[in-house]
Amino acid sequence: MKTAVGTLYGVSVGTGDPELITVKGQRLLQQIPVIAFPQGVNGKQGLAQKIIAPWITPQQKKLHLYFPYLQDEKQLKKAWQEASETVWQYLHQGMDVAFACEGDISFYSTFTYLAQTLSKNYPQVTIKTIPGVSSPMATASVLGLPLTLRSQNLAIIPALYNVAELDQVLSWADVIVLLKVSSVYTQVWQKLDSLDLLDHAFIVERATQAEEKVYQNLRDHPTLDLSYFSVMIIYLKHD
């Protein structure tokens, strides 16, 4: 008899507070024998690994998958191939694998590349995803502000890549979320200053994590040394 192939579950684990995982995500992490997550940088624990620590046991097999932080397509593809082979080793034995993903699994997630590579190499694998708490919503919650109301348009922009497009977006959006804002912060600050919008912008660094930090009164902060996990929300006034 042929062993059935296991299922790959992409489990969103939320933004930092371990209790912000969904009940479904927690249940799957506790049931599934093999738990995969992105390997941390410089020997440190990665964020997803840290978040799920309270929910898993030493008995479960852990797969530390390597996803490099770089733009080179060739090296990225090599990493995705290797990660998908690592996961396949367990799936083809009929074992399910849960991949723990910080934030939401569909929202700018490395999981997508793993899933696409795996599907291409092994189309027989079933892949399921469990949605979760994403950083814009966690950021708004920490600020104690609504993200959006009623008829408001929302723009979400990975600022690292698209900071130049801010002008186009300003004409249209009511609320703007800038992800990956740390490396272009000064540029964003200058733009907001020129538009007299500094009092409408807020930053949360590491929302819902132990080291969470809120920045407001940005007028006083033309430069900031922010972590990668920093989200800015700009509330525009449209009269």
Added chain:
Amino acid sequence: MKTAVGTLYGVSVGTGDPELITVKGQRLLQQIPVIAFPQGVNGKQGLAQKIIAPWITPQQKKLHLYFPYLQDEKQLKKAWQEASETVWQYLHQGMDVAFACEGDISFYSTFTYLAQTLSKNYPQVTIKTIPGVSSPMATASVLGLPLTLRSQNLAIIPALYNVAELDQVLSWADVIVLLKVSSVYTQVWQKLDSLDLLDHAFIVERATQAEEKVYQNLRDHPTLDLSYFSVMIIYLKHD
């Protein structure tokens, strides 16, 4: 001795599947003696009420709060005042109240108006929110597609109000989410048809609910009778 005032917790309960509440949200719903939620329409259970049914007990006090579906500011304000008074009756006795909100509490939620009205009338009340799974992420998960990747810009539009602004968004967004699309579906369809984008659009009705339904091949559906809880995702091609 004066009784301390209770805390109002805004608990996101996710999009339909009761297991898509966060562990934190579930814990609060099980601990807090008074549970509030938007009253259903025509005597039916509301969505939030349905979602939390497995997590609460008959012993907990239930507050069915009335939030009318209309645009008249005066009637809306009256409803928010009444809801905040209902909640205050328990808070001022030192009891905590959990308000169950479908989707995410910061994302186009009625909770915001309740919280703002309550804060204005009773500034001594502490309000906390628990983020959750929102409909764009649930929709992408149901489709088995990423919502966004890497450098992609995302636009989220309450289509009911802003369908006319679609043109402006097409120039900078890579992915567009249309909320409240049901009443303007034909208009959206015609626009997508004219731009040859019908093959790039997907709809999920009641994502993660028992009645969940996926619509693709929209070319075949110039009209559709969709529920209020329908989300469209449009994946644009930018070369």
